[in-house]
Amino acid sequence: MxxxxxxxxxxxxxxxxxxxxxxxxxxxxxxxxxAPFPAAADTNTESSPPATNISLSGPWKIILGDDRRYADPGLNVDSWDEINLPGNLIRYSKSKGKGVDGVLWIRKRIHVDKELSGEPMGLSLGRIGNADETFFNGEKVGSTGSFPPREHSMWNFPRHYMVPAKLIKYGEENVVAVRISYYIFGELLGNPEFLPYAEWKFDADMAHFLRITMSFFIIAMGTTLFIIFAIFYIRQPDETVYFYYALQLVVGFFVVFELCINWRIxxxxxxxxxxxxxxxxxxxxxxxxxxxxxxxxxxxxxxxxxxxxxxxxxxxxxxxxxxxxxxxxxxxxxxxxxxxxxxxxxxxxxxxxxxxxxxxxxxxxxxxxxxxxxxxxxxxxxxxxxxxxxxxxxxxxxxxxxxxxxxxxxxxxxxxxxxxxxxxxxIEELNVNLEASVEERTGQLKDALKELESKNMLLSEMALRDGLTGLFNHAAIHDRLAAVMNESQRIGFSMCVAMLDLDNFKGLNDRYGHQLGDMILVKVAHIMKGELTGGNAPGDEGRLEIQESVIRAYDVAGRYGGDEFILGLPYCDEEKAVSIANRLRVCFEEIHFDDFPGVQVRGSFGIAVLSPERTCPEIKDLVALADIALYKSKACGKNRISVVHYFGGKDTI
Known part of the structure; x- marks a missing residue:
């Protein structure tokens, strides 16, 4: 311990x-x-009489009761009691059976040296509880506080009263009389003196600054802090430490204000x-x-x-x-x-x-x-x-x-x-850590994307291509779609499978021959591979008015069979998939052939959506859903898009 x-x-x-x-x-x-505050020393080297400070400490005459005649300097006060001041006044009142509440008078005779003739002086009486009226040779020279019935205590205020030279009897006896109201607090404290004006003024200013002005300054400090902590508490009500600090400032205001209160509140x-x-x-x-x-x-x-x-x-x-x-x-x-x-x-x-x-x-x-x-x-x-x-x-x-x-x-x-x-x-450390985490996560995402692209390229080289269109064939597209789906479920992104069927393709074949049918399939394949990004080129037999590739670099496309095509769309939700299908549909409508001006190419789409939170065991299930959606588009009038979401056995079109 x-x-x-x-x-x-x-x-x-x-x-x-x-x-x-x-x-x-x-x-x-x-x-x-x-500490006492002497006046500044006179730097004049010529001899001059020293300033005379008359101490008022010691015996004073005292009497309980209130009579204005007690201020008369000629009044005989030999019958009054004596009390040593500075000190407590209520103790005397209690000894006379008057308790802690009342009015009393104190008087003291002082001798003022002739050398001070013509110079005003000042009374420094310390602090008097609660209120006082002070007289010098019968004339009132000042008061602090107020008496009953409109009583007001100013017990902590230092009493400093200037005495004009005309009231002072130089070389003679002078009478200081003080009328005092007391209640609970009743005392004369400090170092009572009768001082030359310069010393009195310095003492009065310093005492008022330290006891009164400083108290108001401290109240101002507390008020500022109260506003700050009140705002803290309003913004963060769970932090009750702010509330209790502000509460201290509120009640502390009354404690400090008691020491400097100048008004009868x-x-x-x-x-x-x-x-x-x-x-x-x-x-x-x-x-x-x-x-x-x-x-x-x-x-x-x-x-x-x-x-x-x-x-x-x-x-x-x-x-x-x-x-x-x-x-x-x-x-x-x-x-x-x-x-x-x-x-x-x-x-x-x-x-x-x-x-x-x-x-x-x-x-x-x-x-x-x-x-x-x-x-x-x-x-x-x-x-x-x-x-x-x-x-x-x-x-x-x-x-x-x-x-x-x-x-x-x-x-x-x-x-x-x-x-x-x-x-x-x-906060700076968190920012640094956050930036590092973001950079690390961004790097991981970039690496994942590169890995996905690399796997796409590798699978493209290994896959079998359709001889006519150059797209993945039926077997290869299944493997590619399976790889895309597995990657999506591992990393956690949504993907879509879109099935496309050309509307009335058999009728075009029967009417114009298989040569036109092959041309349409090749042109559609070029669009799905993103190879056509402009208008007619020399030797082209058809016109395609599109200005940018519809298919993204990491999308996969294949010929499913006949006039059916299939798209694998990674990093793609329903909204993006529908947008891509719509753009493809518009591109198909812009296909024209100079030798066959009446031919129009249209397509119906079926889209199956796999959300990140869902797990699909086999790609064939997702392809089957896309086929169901395609059938819906065909049944509803063709040249349109239908969407189905994968819910693990309970599908909603």
Whole structure:
């Protein structure tokens, strides 16, 4: 077991080399979010007084309740309690028996040095949950969010308010008063300071960029990927991995949007927190189901449990959670859902151990997003328990899920690119193999055709010829047709046998003599051998107006007896056979003899068709069928074509 663990660890370390640059980018953004941002140093070599940053950390005066007089700088607040900030405010409210919902005021006196006289300054108060109004020497300098009854929480927005120089008492005591609305979330976090304008402006811009602008950028990335994967799923509905990845993006949108929501979309903060909680649970349910499909992990019962958990959480949120017990529900689902994150990490480790496709590439990013989610889970627990969770000097105050979501986006994008490259390579390989197969098959067909032609030539030399026409005689044509039929059944092509009988040939013989009969037979034989391809030649006694050979090079023709002829047509189905017979019939009609101008040559045809899927034991059976079809043509008026198909004993004309 230890060896397996070490091998997985080494595999992950090796893969880390591929992704360390991306990891460094994420680390850079996180470092920017947590680090203080001093103003750029003055390059002027002349001596000048250093910029004075007045820290607002430490003791503040605090009182529960809401009274506009609390903003008055002359108000005596000696009776107010003291609280150390930054820190949690709800813990104080609970100690006074006021619970997690209400309004309070905090005040602090600060001394502004005379050296800063005439210079505007700015308040950097960190993040305040949920809404605030801030006053400086009794004058309102800014607000974020809104108070009940039209409450709107902007707990993740950094508070930066500029203080005009006319409000500042240089060399004297000044009063900062902050009115705060709290519900479940109630805190002042960050590094509150009173800064010279240049430093304040830099800090305000950087904080807004990292916490708000970056969140919208990440939402835009997620929206783009959602469209891509939605299209993938629509085109390939069987690939449910696309559906569950897109589902993660939908519910993850609400989780990230919670951190940067600038508009009052939800009528109450309670509804907003319910949506956040259910989105958080749905995200943690959809992610392992996505991993099951991505890594091909068959865990049906686990998925059923996850869906059941989501359904129970949704039912409780809709029907049982109200304003007074929402904090307990929030803590419960956060605590339970974080365990799913640990299960997700086990999915990645299992995939690495089993060496599932793309596990080495994706697991790094997958674990990064899970760690980000677990980190933010601890942050939410701290808000719910009104506690300051920390490890050493690190305090769990900042939300990192958007950045870890960016890691997930990057990981899946890399997988998509890798899959696309692999698919392109596979397609190229398939194309090469297909071309080779086509070339090989074409060669085989050419070889088969050459072999057939060679056998035709060999049989032609060996066969006995009819003395008058030069065609195969009765015995030879049977052998030739048998060879053609055997070849057709071996290779698998259709063939036809056509029987031809000249109409009224006996009458022509009786009327004009056997000399004309022989001339007709020779002329018909020339046509069937494909030897006549033009008009009259000098010395010809007949005219033939055809421009191309009707018979193909590999067709075989023979004189069956008297005025009967037979054709073997390989690579020929019914349609082609009928076409050839029709062309022959037309050619016969164009035969004319100068010495016998009234003579017309006509022919009747009978065609037997042997399909590739049928097996004929002997050629005589096919010839007999052609003869039956010929008889049908004769019986129906002559000078026509009839077709019969071979069905192995049950023939249909």
């Amino acid at each position: 230890l060896e397996n663990f070490i091998s997985v660890l080494l595999y992950a370390i090796m893969d880390f080399r591929i992704t360390k640059c991306i990891f460094s980018t994420f680390a850079f953004f996180i470092a920017l979010q947590t 939800f009528p109450t903060t309670l509804l907003r927190f319910k949506v956040l909680a259910l989105s958080w649970i749905a995200l943690n349910v959809a992610h392992p189901i996505f991993l099951h499909r991505f890594y091909d992990l068959k865990r049906i019962w686990t998925e059923r449990f996850l869906w059941t958990y989501l359904a129970c959480a949704g039912f409780i949120a809709v029907f049982l959670v109200h304003r007074s017990n929402a904090d307990f529900y929030f803590l419960l689902v956060t605590s339970l859902t974080m365990n799913i994150g640990l299960y997700n990490i086990s999915c990645h480790i299992s995939a690495l151990y089993k060496k599932r496709p793309y596990s080495g590439m994706f697991s790094f990013f997958g674990i990064a997003v899970i760690l980000g989610a677990l980190h933010d889970g601890v942050v939410y627990l701290g808000k719910g328990f009104n506690a300051d969770f920390h490890i050493g000097g690190y305090h769990f105050n900042d939300m990192y899920f958007p950045y870890s979501a960016m890691a997930l986006y990057t990981g899946i994008a890399l997988v998509l690119v890798s899959r696309s490259i692999d698919m392109t390579k596979r």
